[in-house]
Amino acid sequence: MNGFRRIAGIIFAGLLLTGSLAAGEVKNVIWIIGDGMGPEAMGFFMQGVRYAGLEAYPGKVSNLETLMNGGEWGLFFNNTHDTVVTDSAASATQMATGKFSRPEFVGMDYNSQPAETLLELARKQGKSIGIISDTYITDATPAGFTAHVQNRNQKMEIARQIVALAPEVVMGGGQKYFTTGENKKLLRQAKKKGYRVALNKKDLAAVKSGKVLGLFAPEAIPMSVELDQYPAIPSLAEQTQKAVELLSQNEQGFILVVEAGKIDWAGHANDAGAWFHEMKALDDLLGYVKSYADKNGETLVYLNADHDTGLGAFTYRHLGKEKAMQKTAQGEVLYGGDTDYASFDAFRQFAQQKKSLYNLELELKKMPAAQLTPQYLQKRLSEALGYEVDINEFENLSDVSGLFKQLNKSRGLVWATPNHSSLPILSVAYGQEADEFTGVYHNTDILPRMKNALGWSEE
Ligand SMILES: [Zn+2]
CATH class of the missing domain: 3.40.720.10 (Alkaline Phosphatase, subunit A)
Incomplete structure (x- = not known):
């Protein structure tokens, strides 16, 4: 550092110091x-x-x-x-x-x-x-x-x-x-x-x-x-x-x-x-x-x-070997082949959501179990989320809370608590x-x- 720059540096540091001391x-x-x-x-x-x-x-x-x-x-x-x-x-x-x-x-x-x-x-x-x-x-x-x-x-x-x-x-x-x-x-x-x-x-x-x-x-x-x-x-x-x-x-x-x-x-x-x-x-x-x-x-x-x-965060999930064996042109399997690393589409879906899932869950829980047919649940979920949800793979549909957990999992979401x-x-x-x-x-x-x-x- 030459003399001029050193002096300029000291003056500049001094100004900064004054700035930081002038609290309030x-x-x-x-x-x-x-x-x-x-x-x-x-x-x-x-x-x-x-x-x-x-x-x-x-x-x-x-x-x-x-x-x-x-x-x-x-x-x-x-x-x-x-x-x-x-x-x-x-x-x-x-x-x-x-x-x-x-x-x-x-x-x-x-x-x-x-x-x-x-x-x-x-x-x-x-x-x-x-x-x-x-x-x-x-x-x-x-x-x-x-x-x-x-x-x-x-x-x-x-x-x-x-x-x-x-x-x-x-x-x-x-x-x-x-x-x-x-x-x-x-x-x-x-x-x-x-x-x-x-x-x-x-x-x-x-x-x-x-x-x-x-x-x-x-x-x-x-x-x-x-x-x-x-x-x-x-x-x-x-x-x-x-x-x-x-x-x-x-x-x-x-x-x-x-x-x-x-x-x-x-x-x-x-x-x-x-x-x-x-x-x-x-x-x-x-x-x-x-x-x-x-x-x-x-x-x-x-x-x-x-x-x-x-x-809460996104995570990745295993889809099962047969589902996602994507191969390169050379025939090599991409990243183990069966893993879904979550897609940005999820954010677009969140922006379209129309109803709080908590409120939907409360409503569904108040209904007689007989009314909660797969068709009905699919319709209500799709209306709430603002896009067509596929619940074909979901299990035990009569467990309403479980339904929402499966929905999270299907979108690659994990919540710890x-x-x-x-x-x-x-x-x-x-x-x-x-x-x-x-x-x-x-x-x-x-x-x-x-x-x-x-x-x-x-x-
Ligand atoms: Zn709280």
Whole structure:
């Protein structure tokens, strides 16, 4: 290195160092949590978009991939105080408070002490706060950021605590927790606190400023794969866009937490098509959020998950020698001849799926066994999947659950569990101070890193 280049190098390094020391440049945080979104769900979706020639992605690049390529990645563990595997309540609590907790605890540390959450801290800093979930708003993930109860099932109490905290934006499903039983008058109280209540897309569009309580379904918002039957429900991306429009009116900035909550449900159901559609709903929202962060310049986007659900992936299967003895022109057998390594067609099929397989399974299980003829099952499955399924090779058709397992196998899909796993989680940070979130960490380290990014940490 010659003298000039050495000096230039030192100056450049100095600039970089100054840049990295000037923490706290973040004014707004948009934190997106894909519930149950293990790295395999992210890979599955991005690969489908890249290689399957899907209509919705003529450019073959997902917003997720674009965000990842422009951002900083980290890998983190999510174990609780005393368990290797976590649930959404403990995970949200640990992420929101930086304290170790236990499964099913909400906003409480492992000693059952209420712990201050990121949103409560943000309120003290004069920022506006918002919470969105595409399940229901009293669900464990939004609750971990807004409430303090011993168990995630205390949904009525969680609803009351949300109204007491009064985030400027609250949106999701779960109307009934604000309108029935002991919470009959909660909606009225919320209105007294200045909330505009939005029950559908039209109501939401009419809100231009102030506080909004959006309750778009009596319980959970339906699975994304079936959402086209509910045109009055705003999409997760539309909810997020409105939330940012309202929250960004505060000069001091805002913190918005958005849960894409049904990736987890599709994982529990081991339903890869529904998984794909939930990832697509998340991807739509990422497209909006990235463009906002690019324009705004003072916003940190942080995308992660609370835990993995299902451990699902493609695998290969043996078809039996006689079925797939493909030979080269020279007569040599290709890769053992009897192995099916899964085809990209599967992704095209997922994109066509019309119904959650979990819901179909529930319906079929309620029917008298005599009605479940091979013809009938074939018809129902084909309608749900959006393509003609061949169940000729399936065995023991009267076992409905077994039918869905065979369907997965026939498409080269393997799921290790109908539950959560300990798979480490990927995080993607994009925009201001994204480099706070690199390396291997634990979900209790997120809050301290977030405070650094926001300039809330003491020097
Ligand atoms: Zn779950």
